[in-house]
Amino acid sequence: MAHRWTNTLTRQDITSEASFLNRRQLMAGLAAGVGLAGVGGMARAQEALEPNSYEDITQYNNYYEFGTGKGDPAANAGSLTTSPWTVKIDGLVDKPGDYAMADIMDAMTLEERIYRFRCVEAWSMVIPWNGFELADLLAMAGVQDGAKYVAFETALRPDEMPGVRFPVLDWPYVEGLRLDEAMHPLTIMATGIYGKPIPNQNGAPMRLVVPWKYGFKSIKSVVRITLTDSEPPTSWNKSNAREYGFYSNVNPEVSHPRWSQASERMVGGGLFAKRQPTLMFNGYEEEVASLYKGMDLKANF
Numbered sequence: 651m652a653h654r655w656t657n658t659l660t661r662q663d664i665t666s667e668a669s670f671l672n673r674r675q676l677m678a679g680l681a682a683g684v685g686l687a688g689v690g691g692m693a694r695a696q697e698a699l700e701p702n703s704y705e706d707i708t709q710y711n712n713y714y715e716f717g718t719g720k721g722d723p724a725a726n727a728g729s730l731t732t733s734p735w736t737v738k739i740d741g742l743v744d745k746p747g748d749y750a751m752a753d754i755m756d757a758m759t760l761e762e763r764i765y766r767f768r769c770v771e772a773w774s775m776v777i778p779w780n781g782f783e784l785a786d787l788l789a790m791a792g793v794q795d796g797a798k799y800v801a802f803e804t805a806l807r808p809d810e811m812p813g814v815r816f817p818v819l820d821w822p823y824v825e826g827l828r829l830d831e832a833m834h835p836l837t838i839m840a841t842g843i844y845g846k847p848i849p850n851q852n853g854a855p856m857r858l859v860v861p862w863k864y865g866f867k868s869i870k871s872v873v874r875i876t877l878t879d880s881e882p883p884t885s886w887n888k889s890n891a892r893e894y895g896f897y898s899n900v901n902p903e904v905s906h907p908r909w910s911q912a913s914e915r916m917v918g919g920g921l922f923a924k925r926q927p928t929l930m931f932n933g934y935e936e937e938v939a940s941l942y943k944g945m946d947l948k949a950n951f
């Protein structure tokens with residue numbers, strides 16, 4: 651790992667976080683040989699973000715292993731044992747193995763990232779995550795040359811997860827990213843919210859967060875990360891390929907077959923709050939659009 655930032659950001663430091671991200675974007679941009687277009691946009695976007703309450707973020711959830719109601723995860727996820735926890739990292743890596751969560755936490759540097767979070771169901775929040783870049787975790791395992799994709803898997807524990815009795819999805823929950831998406835500096839593994847350990851209902855002890863994609867890509871309680879050379883299967887795509895694609899980038903111009911994605915309801919906005927327009931790539935267009943240059947985003951939804 652070439653870089654190691656020690657940074658303890660608070661919500662009062664949104665401006666400094668923006669400049670911090672600018673600096674990383676600058677480094678990433680220089681490394682990739684791309685220009686600096688958009689760095690100012692990121693700063694503006696970050697400054698405007700007002701996080702949802704801890705209550706909103708931890709009481710209104712999707713975690714179908716604990717039930718399909720929005721309050722079910724908060725009510726039922728207490729039964730999940732999250733310590734000790736082991737993450738298997740395997741496939742096309744130099745150092746495959748079972749990594750203890752405690753060792754991962756020792757090796758990684760935590761940062762706060764205040765991100766928009768947009769569910770495919772057209773609700774949204776702003777969440778102050780604590781976590782580390784997925785790229786740093788992958789570097790620990792050593793990504794091999796042939797790797798093109800990263801596959802993720804959630805724990806499957808019928809004794810602790812009342813929802814997996816029902817065949818809502820083909821358990822365990824699985825997700826995937828292209829390697830360049832996984833290595834992008836905005837992609838993090840979250841281990842906390844508001845400076846506290848991440849609650850079980852939000853995906854303890856460690857869940858993926860990809861802020862420019864619909865929330866279902868952000869897989870919870872990860873037990874396995876596999877580097878592969880082919881596109882991995884993903885849970886919602888397996889369940890309904892017509893409605894949920896592999897990419898699932900937030901895109902106000904590409905409707906879900908059953909509803910528009912042009913606007914969203916901000917959770918906690920109150921009964922009479924107006925819907926707000928959904929932003930291309932959830933507001934991270936300047937940072938990530940180059941990943942999809944030349945791709946038909948309607949065909950690759």
Ligand code: MTE
Pocket residue numbers: 707710711712713714715768769770804823851852853864865866867868869870871
């Ligand atoms: N991960 C697992 N294992 N199981 C799930 O049901 N739901 C997804 C995603 N990750 C889900 C999951 C969906 S649809 C969303 S919108 C987000 O988690 C919700 O995250 P949150 O409850 O922390 O807001």
